[in-house]
Structures are given as structure tokens and as C-alpha cells.
Amino acid sequence: MVCYVGKCCTHGEVQSELKSLIPDAGLRRRMSRVVKMAVSTAVESLGGVAEIEQVDAILTATGWGCLADSEKFLHNLITEQEQLLNPTPFIQSTFNTVGGQIALLGHNHGYNMTYVNRGHSFEDALLDGMMRLADGESKRILLGAFDELTPTVERITERMGWWRNHQKGEGAAFMTLTAEREAESVARVVKLDFLREELSEAELRSRYALSEETMIRCCDEKEVPFYPTFAATRFVEAVRCIEKGAKEVLLYNKCMGDNPTVMLLQWLG
Amino acid sequence: MRIAVSGLGVVSALGVGVERNFAALAAEQTGVSPAPSLLETSHRLPVGELQLTNEELHALCGVPFSEHLSRTALLGLLAVREAMKDARLPQGLRVGLVSATSVGGMDLTEHFFRSFVEDDTTGRLRDVKMHDCAASTEVIATYCGIKGYRTTISTACSSSANAILLGMKLLRHHLLDAVVVGGTDALSAFTLNGFQSLMILDSEPSRPFDASRRGLNLGEGAGYVVLQREGELSHEPYCYVAGAANSNDAHHQTASSEEGEGAYRAMLGALQAGGVAPSEVDYINVHGTGTGNNDLSEGRAMCRLFGDEMPLFSSTKGFTGHTLAAAGGIEAVFSVLSIARGVVYANLRFREPIPEHGLCPVAHHRTACEIRTVLSNSFGFGGNCSSVLFTK
Incomplete structure (x- = not known):
């Protein structure tokens, strides 16, 4: 999807x-x-x-x-x-x-x-x-x-x-x-996964075959606000990164002790 | 790809378990009592309260007693466990849970708040840890060994119907092999006072679809069904979920539009999704809360969709009270049993049709009916209207 x-x-x-x-x-x-x-x-x-x-x-x-x-x-x-x-x-x-x-x-x-x-x-x-x-x-x-x-x-x-x-x-x-690319489209979501276990940055890079350029952003770092749906704000931030030239951003969310999720966003080329 | 119903579990004011509930429905025995006996409240209003204390529920669930497990979670746990046992799921399946609730752990939060409002350094923190809706879902999943995808839906009184709708999609997309869908809500002072402040609680047992109706009675309970893809069951399915739809009434935060636009669209959408014509519907388990507004609006939407070919219909809320987020789950179990056992339930306390639409629900329990197609309606605050279509 x-x-x-x-x-x-x-x-x-x-x-x-x-x-x-x-x-x-x-x-x-x-x-x-x-x-x-x-x-x-x-x-x-x-x-x-x-x-x-x-x-x-x-x-x-x-x-x-x-x-x-x-x-x-x-x-x-x-x-x-x-x-x-x-x-x-x-x-x-x-x-x-x-x-x-x-x-x-x-x-x-x-x-x-x-x-x-x-x-x-x-x-x-x-x-x-x-x-x-x-x-x-x-x-x-x-x-x-x-x-x-x-x-x-x-x-x-x-x-x-x-x-x-x-x-x-x-x-x-x-x-x-x-569903389709439109004039206003700025990025695409190519992956949404609900993981069963935590993965390190290296494991994420290998499992998703990420290039060196791919940014990995966590949603539960110490420096970011802590509330249940911060991932949505992080998602928009990732879109902004793509608008500024990033090719691929992976969001890794382990907020509130739940099983982690992965969202992979890409530029449209 | 057809989605089959392979297991059922229900808890309501009628009792614990499918057979207890079905027997009370068949005997036309209401579960609504004149006033709460377990819930802490000063209101003397009829409620559909399960006459089991939290201690007794723990024992039935077979879990160690804790004062910090919400009643919502306990009710859900009982119903999910029954549904899973009934489905006889083989090992190795990816099993998920889509659970609905609107009050979550409010019973414990109320307890916490009573001391917290006096002094904010007091109130046991463990009492608010189950406040959020997902807490009950996690407790149920943990005790029932559900390790696959799980989520929680909260769209007020249509929540469980929406859980069924999502469960169908998760199976069709092969994200799960079996999914337990439904909802759970315990009685709480919060909701009882909420509906009382809206002045839509009847001080007598409710009279859905009757000209003299004056409001609803609140209830509590949980209802879940297990869904699987056709051909992957270990036994004959009860029936199929042919379609489900959700539409927004976009009229008012709490009241339904006069013509029941959302209700009409939800019913039509469910029929279209299932490829079923209105004339093929044999029975509608209506939302039928007993409020002036709902029963008028829902009836008008039915008239618009079915015209002169009105199917048999009844509200079972006269038996259970309105169980909010659990209603769509409990009534899904009743709808499935209507097909599987060829029965139509009584709409208790019906005497005179509502003059504006003149619709007459089934007044007494009927057996030996050929019921092939059932619509189950659930409508909620925020204009949220859902309808689920079950077929033989």
C-alpha cells in the first residue's frame, strides 16, 4: 500500500x-x-x-x-x-x-x-x-x-x-x-509497519534497505514533547524535511511503551 | 472474499454468556432494574446493570483480584474469552483485537477524582492508569493471549459497529487471520449524569419506538464476535458479515437530523457493500434507544430506504439498556443469533406506533423464522452512524 x-x-x-x-x-x-x-x-x-x-x-x-x-x-x-x-x-x-x-x-x-x-x-x-x-x-x-x-x-x-x-x-x-499523485502531493508513504520488537538504527537500516541518506527520526527522544500522538506532528515535520530536499525519512515511534511502529516517507522525485 | 462469523461472546444485564442472554431474550425477561444497586450514584433511575460485583467478575474471569482493573476491562475480558473459546481458533493464526469503548476506566477515575478534587496530592495513581480507552484493550489482549495487531475505536455509541467494519478490512488485507471485534462499556456515574444532564433518561423502563417513549435507560456490558476469512474456519460459521458502512449525519453534536440522513446513508452503504437489495432484508436490529429524537429520525430513514416493504424490526435496548460503545457488539451477537437460530426478538413495552411514521416493531418473540439477512444499526454522538449487514 x-x-x-x-x-x-x-x-x-x-x-x-x-x-x-x-x-x-x-x-x-x-x-x-x-x-x-x-x-x-x-x-x-x-x-x-x-x-x-x-x-x-x-x-x-x-x-x-x-x-x-x-x-x-x-x-x-x-x-x-x-x-x-x-x-x-x-x-x-x-x-x-x-x-x-x-x-x-x-x-x-x-x-x-x-x-x-x-x-x-x-x-x-x-x-x-x-x-x-x-x-x-x-x-x-x-x-x-x-x-x-x-x-x-x-x-x-x-x-x-x-x-x-x-x-x-x-x-x-x-x-x-x-490514492493518486496530485498537483499538491509533496511526499508518499511507502511503508507502515507495526513491529513486534524494538529495532536499533542499524537493524532498521538493514531491514528497510535504507540508504546512507535516509533520515531516521524517533518520536520518543528526550528532547521532544511527550504526548500520545506526537507521531503525527513528527510526520508533518518529516514532510517538511522532504520539501526541503530530503529523499527519504523513516519515523520510528515507540511512544508510551507500546510496540514500535515504522512509517517510511519518500520524496516524489 | 466473504468474512465469516466463527465465535460469539456477550455479557449484559441479561447475564453472562450467549446462552443466558438468549434465554432471557426468548422469555421476554428484561435485564433493566428500577435503580442501580452496584453503581455509586444518588440517581434512582432504571439501568441495565449486570448484578455481579467486580470481585465476582474477577473470579469469573479467573484473574487475581485487583482493585485497579476497570469494570470495562473485566466485562470485555469475559465476552472476548467466550468468543475465542467458541471460535476454536487453531494454533499459529495471527489473531488481532479491535475493541471499542467510550468510558474506558472511568469507574476508577471517578474514585480517584473524589479525593483528588479535595487535595491534589491524594488519590491512588494506579486508579487513573486505566483511564485511557486503550488500557482495557491491552488488559483483554494480555489475558486472552491475543498477540497480533490491536487497536481501540471510540466513536461514542457506534464504536462497536465501527470495530466490526475495521475488522473486515484487516482480514481482507490479510493483515490478520482472525480478529475479535466488538466493544465494552461499564456503567459509570459520568455517563449516567451525562445523559441525565441532557434530559434523555427515562425515569421508567424505556419504550423504544413507542409513541409514549420518554428517553433511554443506560446499560452496561460487552459483546464481541470472531471474524475469519471464509474457508479458513475449523467449524461451520454462524453467518457472514456481508458489509458495513459509516456515515456522518453532520447535523448536530448530539441530536439526529429530522430525516435521519446519516442513518439512511449508513444503512444504504452497508447494503451496497454487501450487494443486497433493501427488499432482501429480513430483520433490522434497530438502534432504537427510546429517545424522542432517535426513534423518530431512525424510523424516517427506514421509511425512506425500505418504503412499503418494511422488514421486521425491533430494538433490544428494552432488555439491556443502552450499553453505549458496547451496544453494536452486543447487538451484533443478537443479530447473528437471529440468523443462526431463526428468531426475531421482542421490542419490549411497545404499545402504540409513533404517529409521525407509524412503524410497528415486532412486539413479541418469534421463533421458526427464516432470517437470511439482518441489518444492525448503531448511531452515536458526533453524528456518527453505522450499520452492519449480516447474511446467512
């Missing part, structure tokens, strides 16, 4: 104003921070709200989901002793809120799926996307991932000792995938 990567964007790269990315004021007002973060990144990656109609599937991935809303509803439930609760945080707390809100914003009736599987949620969504493109079920897919770090999770994970060895972080990244 091979697929082509078109436009993509990380949350850090978003330039447009929130109002233009999420024009519906009512929707925008009810969105929590992470939902705004993810939806705005998705719309920016597509190049505008009108483009949402042009994708035939929306795939999202998140390890933690909409934490702030879950926390808020849980907090209210406990402090208000289960009485007269505001439903909005409950409504917005479901893991597929971002996928649903993008569909709602762009009146998109297509396939809409959400993977919530720790460190390889993004790769699971990518696998689904690549199968859909290979089967001809989709021609153009919006794929993305998001995770937020709330003060509560920061505190809990601090107590778990996470931040002694990792950088705190959060983020969102979205991209379009197509």
Missing part, C-alpha cells in the same frame, strides 16, 4: 485567524481549547472551511481525548453532588468530538472514524486511511491527531514521575492523503 501526502499542518504552523477557520460562532463558543486547536489545524491544513466537503473521509486519532471537558464534567458531578449539571462538557467530552465537529462545520457526510489507542493512535488511523485508499473506498482523506495537556493531567503525570525524563507537550497535526 502506498498513499500520497498533500497539504499538511501542525498546530504551531496555523497562521489564519480562528474566526476564519471556525466561522460558526455558536460552534466555536462551545468548543474547548483542544477542540479549537484540532479543528482549526484541520481547516488550516485543508486551506479553508469550503475544502471540508472535498474530502470523503475524516480520520482522527487521540490518546487522551477531550480531557478538559471530561475533567470539568467529573469535577462538577462531584462538587454539585450530581445535581443540575451543565451538559455541554459531557457532550464535548467524547473522543470523536473533533471528527464530528469538522464534519458538522463542512456538512461532510463521509466516513468518520476515531482511534484512541495510546502511542500509536495516529498510525492506526493512518492504516485505516491507507486501506480505504487502496480499496478505492476513498479518494481524498483528512487525517489528523490531537492531544492536550491540562493542569490536572500535568499534576497527575508529575506525580507519576513522567517529567523527570520527558518534555511536557501537546499538539495537533492534520494532513490530506490521496
Whole structure:
């Protein structure tokens, strides 16, 4: 299976104003921070709200989901002793809120799926996307991932000792995938593997017959932010490397103790 | 390539195991009780609660007792273990798991949060380690010896149907030889209060597709089926999964569109994927939650698709309550049994059709039916609509 990567964007790269990315004021007002973060990144990656109609599937991935809303509803439930609760945080707390809100914003009736599987949620969504493109079920897919770090999770994970060895972080990244090479295509994904064991750099180079030029990027180094779907942001960074002239980038993701995954991206020549 | 169903496993308020559930369905005995007896809540609302404590569930699962294993994982473990035993998978297969959940380890998180909100240095950390959705999937895979690809889907109440859909693709692409698909969700104060805050919980036992319906009852449970490629089974399959489809209603975060656009597209998509005409459908296990909105919208979508040739249909949520992410898995097991045993389930407490569409579900259990084709509907928040087509 091979697929082509078109436009993509990380949350850090978003330039447009929130109002233009999420024009519906009512929707925008009810969105929590992470939902705004993810939806705005998705719309920016597509190049505008009108483009949402042009994708035939929306795939999202998140390890933690909409934490702030879950926390808020849980907090209210406990402090208000289960009485007269505001439903909005409950409504917005479901893991597929971002996928649903993008569909709602762009009146998109297509396939809409959400993977919530720790460190390889993004790769699971990518696998689904690549199968859909290979089967001809989709021609153009919006794929993305998001995770937020709330003060509560920061505190809990601090107590778990996470931040002694990792950088705190959060983020969102979205991209379009197509089955065929198009004018906007910038890279292709030629390999997506779910490994059963860890591999060293030398083992990766020999197993995937990589040239000396191939860059290997890990998603769980000490210097990079630590959150479940950082691999999606790393993926967009790899695309940027290819845009700047790299021929091949291998992403190796062993985030959160899961079995490692391998994604191999290539320039289009 | 046809995808066959080779194993079934289910746990619900009706009890543990396929036979216990089937017997209650056939006897028209509901699992919905007037109020929760195990769940810690002040609400006195009807729920489909499995009357087994976590200690009892551990014993049934045959795992050492731990206060840190979520109820969601325990329910899932019971159902997956039954499904795998039933499938009699030979050694050497690449077996995977696609599990759905919407609450994950929320029962333990609630426990943690009660002390954490008072003092953020308190609350046992082991109680939040199972909060994320994948935690239950990993526990199930570990205890059931599932070593192949596994993932977790969470699209609210359509999650399990989507797990079935993905499982089919994983087999067709030869990424696995057998895959256990379905979902699990335990009752939690979080979801009970959530649906209560939306004012869609009925204070009486729910009445799906009835003119007097007032809302849903929450339930808990797990339902899984084992899928394999046709011709690779060690025994006769129960039936086949001919197709599945997902579509977004793109109308509202929680409510369904008046005409049930997403529901219509999901049902049509599943039929098209399976190459089956609407007139060939014998039975629909409808989503039928018992809310004013769902049953009106789903019924309208059915009218649009089936016209005057409405198949037999019923909602089994009057028996189990609405088990959220597990619903599509539990109802997949019921749908498979409808074909394999030639039965159609009762839609409990139905008296008068909804005036806007006038549809009448099957009111009482029927046996000796020739059921060749069944649609199973699951719709969720975020406009997420899915339908799965089972054929003989």
C-alpha cells in the first residue's frame, strides 16, 4: 500500500485567524481549547472551511481525548453532588468530538472514524486511511491527531514521575492523503509497519534497505514533547524535511511503551 | 472474499454468556432494574446493570483480584474469552483485537477524582492508569493471549459497529487471520449524569419506538464476535458479515437530523457493500434507544430506504439498556443469533406506533423464522452512524 501526502499542518504552523477557520460562532463558543486547536489545524491544513466537503473521509486519532471537558464534567458531578449539571462538557467530552465537529462545520457526510489507542493512535488511523485508499473506498482523506495537556493531567503525570525524563507537550497535526499523485502531493508513504520488537538504527537500516541518506527520526527522544500522538506532528515535520530536499525519512515511534511502529516517507522525485 | 462469523461472546444485564442472554431474550425477561444497586450514584433511575460485583467478575474471569482493573476491562475480558473459546481458533493464526469503548476506566477515575478534587496530592495513581480507552484493550489482549495487531475505536455509541467494519478490512488485507471485534462499556456515574444532564433518561423502563417513549435507560456490558476469512474456519460459521458502512449525519453534536440522513446513508452503504437489495432484508436490529429524537429520525430513514416493504424490526435496548460503545457488539451477537437460530426478538413495552411514521416493531418473540439477512444499526454522538449487514 502506498498513499500520497498533500497539504499538511501542525498546530504551531496555523497562521489564519480562528474566526476564519471556525466561522460558526455558536460552534466555536462551545468548543474547548483542544477542540479549537484540532479543528482549526484541520481547516488550516485543508486551506479553508469550503475544502471540508472535498474530502470523503475524516480520520482522527487521540490518546487522551477531550480531557478538559471530561475533567470539568467529573469535577462538577462531584462538587454539585450530581445535581443540575451543565451538559455541554459531557457532550464535548467524547473522543470523536473533533471528527464530528469538522464534519458538522463542512456538512461532510463521509466516513468518520476515531482511534484512541495510546502511542500509536495516529498510525492506526493512518492504516485505516491507507486501506480505504487502496480499496478505492476513498479518494481524498483528512487525517489528523490531537492531544492536550491540562493542569490536572500535568499534576497527575508529575506525580507519576513522567517529567523527570520527558518534555511536557501537546499538539495537533492534520494532513490530506490521496490514492493518486496530485498537483499538491509533496511526499508518499511507502511503508507502515507495526513491529513486534524494538529495532536499533542499524537493524532498521538493514531491514528497510535504507540508504546512507535516509533520515531516521524517533518520536520518543528526550528532547521532544511527550504526548500520545506526537507521531503525527513528527510526520508533518518529516514532510517538511522532504520539501526541503530530503529523499527519504523513516519515523520510528515507540511512544508510551507500546510496540514500535515504522512509517517510511519518500520524496516524489 | 466473504468474512465469516466463527465465535460469539456477550455479557449484559441479561447475564453472562450467549446462552443466558438468549434465554432471557426468548422469555421476554428484561435485564433493566428500577435503580442501580452496584453503581455509586444518588440517581434512582432504571439501568441495565449486570448484578455481579467486580470481585465476582474477577473470579469469573479467573484473574487475581485487583482493585485497579476497570469494570470495562473485566466485562470485555469475559465476552472476548467466550468468543475465542467458541471460535476454536487453531494454533499459529495471527489473531488481532479491535475493541471499542467510550468510558474506558472511568469507574476508577471517578474514585480517584473524589479525593483528588479535595487535595491534589491524594488519590491512588494506579486508579487513573486505566483511564485511557486503550488500557482495557491491552488488559483483554494480555489475558486472552491475543498477540497480533490491536487497536481501540471510540466513536461514542457506534464504536462497536465501527470495530466490526475495521475488522473486515484487516482480514481482507490479510493483515490478520482472525480478529475479535466488538466493544465494552461499564456503567459509570459520568455517563449516567451525562445523559441525565441532557434530559434523555427515562425515569421508567424505556419504550423504544413507542409513541409514549420518554428517553433511554443506560446499560452496561460487552459483546464481541470472531471474524475469519471464509474457508479458513475449523467449524461451520454462524453467518457472514456481508458489509458495513459509516456515515456522518453532520447535523448536530448530539441530536439526529429530522430525516435521519446519516442513518439512511449508513444503512444504504452497508447494503451496497454487501450487494443486497433493501427488499432482501429480513430483520433490522434497530438502534432504537427510546429517545424522542432517535426513534423518530431512525424510523424516517427506514421509511425512506425500505418504503412499503418494511422488514421486521425491533430494538433490544428494552432488555439491556443502552450499553453505549458496547451496544453494536452486543447487538451484533443478537443479530447473528437471529440468523443462526431463526428468531426475531421482542421490542419490549411497545404499545402504540409513533404517529409521525407509524412503524410497528415486532412486539413479541418469534421463533421458526427464516432470517437470511439482518441489518444492525448503531448511531452515536458526533453524528456518527453505522450499520452492519449480516447474511446467512
